Amino acid sequence: MAAEIPFGRLPVALTRDDGRIGPLLHSSTQFYAFIGLLVGVILWGGVAYVTQLVYGLEVTGLRNYVSWGVYITNFVFFIGISHAGTLISAILRVTGAQWRRPITRMAEAITVFALLVGAPMVIVDLGRPDRLLNILRYGRLQSPILWDVLSITTYLTGSLLYLYLPLIPDLALLRDRPDLPRWRRRLYALLSLRWRWTPEGAQRLERLIGIMAVLIIPIAVSVHTVVSWIFGMTLRAGWHSTIFGPYFVIGAIFSGIAAIITAMAIFRRVYRLESYLTPLHFRNLGFLLLTLDLIYAYFTFSEYLTVSYGAELADARLLALLFRGAHALDFWGTMIVGLLIPALLIAIPRTRTIAGIVTASILVNAGMWLKRYVIVVPALHSPFLPIQWVPRGWALYRATWVEWSITAAAVAAFILLYALFSRLFPIVSIWETETGGEGPGRTAEEDG
């Protein structure tokens, strides 16, 4: 594990055509149009949320029996995506994987923005956001809900710090560039904390990045474990499972890698980063995705086989709902779209191209969202005591336009934050790629 800051090479001269710095210097009309579109979607989501605040959760599909729906699905999905960054970046950093250099920054940024968008989903699900204060007033340390609040807060703080530390050398490079606006240079100077390319400063930074890389791995694992315990510690068919901790963590890393691949493909094309994000990166991450796909499939098989073999009444009812009932399309969609097709796309050499791997990663993200929905909603549709004495619409969950609008706004907010970050800071780490020999001078042999 090392940040490996060599002296005598940096700071480097960067031309305006360099994909690492180019997006910081000029923005096209299309970019502003795209930002306008995202803001429009977010505003529409705001209208939906105000509607929910005024009329209450009645405007959603949530009722007494199915009290968690799309919002909690989004929460688990975004927290899962957040593992992309920090965990994968930290693991690659700790194990000294050299090919990680161009992708660490975009991975770490995913973590922060996914947490910033995903965590508030719980507040949206509350219906009454003022009741958030009840966590402070009546919170019980014995409850996994409070563990979740503590672990996500800790993870977000750590991820911000872990994103910030490797950003400092790049900020130090940028603060002296005359072709940047003055306010930006001031911002970079402020954030770089007067850090300089000195042996002392570099060694200190290297040590701090190392500490955070080691620390953030167990924190990231704990976060999704605790999220899984919210389900696993509930006495409900489909949730009360001992393997939910590792099952959720594997699922999170799985969807996280898919998110990185998708982000890499977009940035590679839009910012012309072909020299830095090579086929090697897609292939390596593709193999990681395939490995996680198989492990996740194994967990899924083990979970459902164990439950179906026992055939407890409530479990059997839930499995019937999933395998051939009202949620069969969701369940089999997850299995085929989210697991089988991506595995085949990466496993078959003919389709193991950048396009194939990116397609697989998009399918994995869609499938993993659906998988979270399959975990949350069908279990609520099959409680131990039969659903009775309620209107039909209260027993069957259907998300309304309010929930879909807020979901779209959350996705748009995530993309907006990511896009703005990539215009303000180098999305590919300059100092890491420079010291690792990445870039236009890289040979085909090195790319594999």
Added chain:
Amino acid sequence: MMRWPGVAALVLLATLVRPDRYALPGIAGAGQVAPPFVQAASSPAPGARQAPRLTLAIDPAVDGLRVVATLREPRGRPMAGQEVSFARRTAFGWVALATVTTDATGTAAMTIPETRKTLQLRADVEGTEALGPATATARWQAAAAPVQPERPGAGALRVFTDQAELISPNPPPLLLLFLGLILGGVWGTYVYVLYELIRGGRPTSRPPTRSRTA
């Protein structure tokens, strides 16, 4: 602006106007479809009609607890064919269990699993044209478990609660210690990293060594 009373009034109105919405064939089971409690609450007040005699008893059975409700007219004759709704008290209010029709002896019975040390149940009858509604409650307490001999020193860490489980009014000291150590260690490291970072940026650092500049 919140409009909770308005929304509640609309829901109540919809409930009264369309009672058929409560029929849920296929979900509750054919024998369990019943009107909601709100209708029972809207029945005439006791006293307007004479109330039947409803008793509720809970007895241990082989497969759980046998809950027996007996319904009789005021003169003592059994009332057959009446629907008795059973509900159970939880931390979150009354949860409906099932609706059972009384037999020729005026008895409606069901069996529930024995999962708690104490249990409070309620039986409700809507009443007929001649007789008003009736309610009966019963409480059941499990026999005290034999006291297990405790290992010496086992209670040393139980400062706030006698319960070792996480289901307790106050956090167990071991949990507090565990969380304190973990969170304290992590947040302490964050503070250390920030401190080192800020300390490193002081002007005492050496001037930059540039060998390749723009």
